[in-house]
């Protein structure tokens with residue numbers, strides 16, 4: 001398998017990249033247990049208790065997996081971008097599950113209990129909100145609007161209110177206060193970061209996990225933050241640089257994600273990502 005690995009044009013130049021890893025880590029990888037496989041990621045048991053290895057696949061799905069494709073190189077870019085955002089959040093005091101990146105497609109994260117909600121923050125109307133409320137996409141909202149969806153693929157992640165969340169016990173009132181404050185801090189951080197590289201953060205989705213520290217529960221940002229889970233528009237041209245490129249057939253998804261990564265300095269500015277290669 002190793003012999004067949006091929007590199008993306010920019011891989012060797014990626015900051016701190018040490019792939020391929022020594023065989024020790026590889027042999028551990030071969031034996032480890034799969035905990036969960038989702039649409040875009042696989043979770044494996046981590047090397048120490050309380051850790052998980054999060055593997056980013058190239059699979060892209062939309063409209064609750066009615067539309068599916070494999071986008072070569074997407075997993076590598078999302079692994080790097082999620083690392084970049086989560087590291088920054090950790091550094092400014094917003095706790096996340098991220099521990100460290102292991103290789104091109106994997107990162108070590110803290111195991112946590114995922115709260116069964118998708119937390120969506122919107123700065124500009126788009127997507128399902130535009131449809132639901134008849135607001136033109138791109139309209140600036142009077143203030144950031146936070147929405148909650150029940151994480152359930154069979155039901156298509158339906159929008160729910162805090163009434164549902166409280167009544168069904170998905171999260172406590174204290175959790176909801178903490179979730180709101182985390183979501184707004186992530187929004188401020190991500191909006192500012194993106195603004196600095198000429199990108200408007202239209203909206204994004206995060207997931208929140210619960211960890212226990214000395215028996216006290218604490219909420220942290222989990223899952224991923226990447227162009228799969230955000231809407232990112234170029235400030236000047238309005239060009240979409242996120243998963244809508246795939247959802248709406250607007251061109252090359254890896255070109256769009258590479259552009260975001262390049263602007264943020266996650267991959268070198270000069271990297272010319274022609275056609276990333278499938279890497280396992």
Ligand code: AIR
Pocket residue numbers: 118120126127128129203204205228229230231243
């Ligand atoms: N999102 C929601 N479920 C999965 C994802 N990735 C993200 C979308 C978008 C935001 O949440 O990528 O950034 C709002 O999505 P929608 O479809 O409700 O407008």
Ligand code: ASP
Pocket residue numbers: 039061062063064065066228243247
């Ligand atoms: N990834 C989800 C799906 O497969 C939602 C989306 O991003 O559109 O439907």
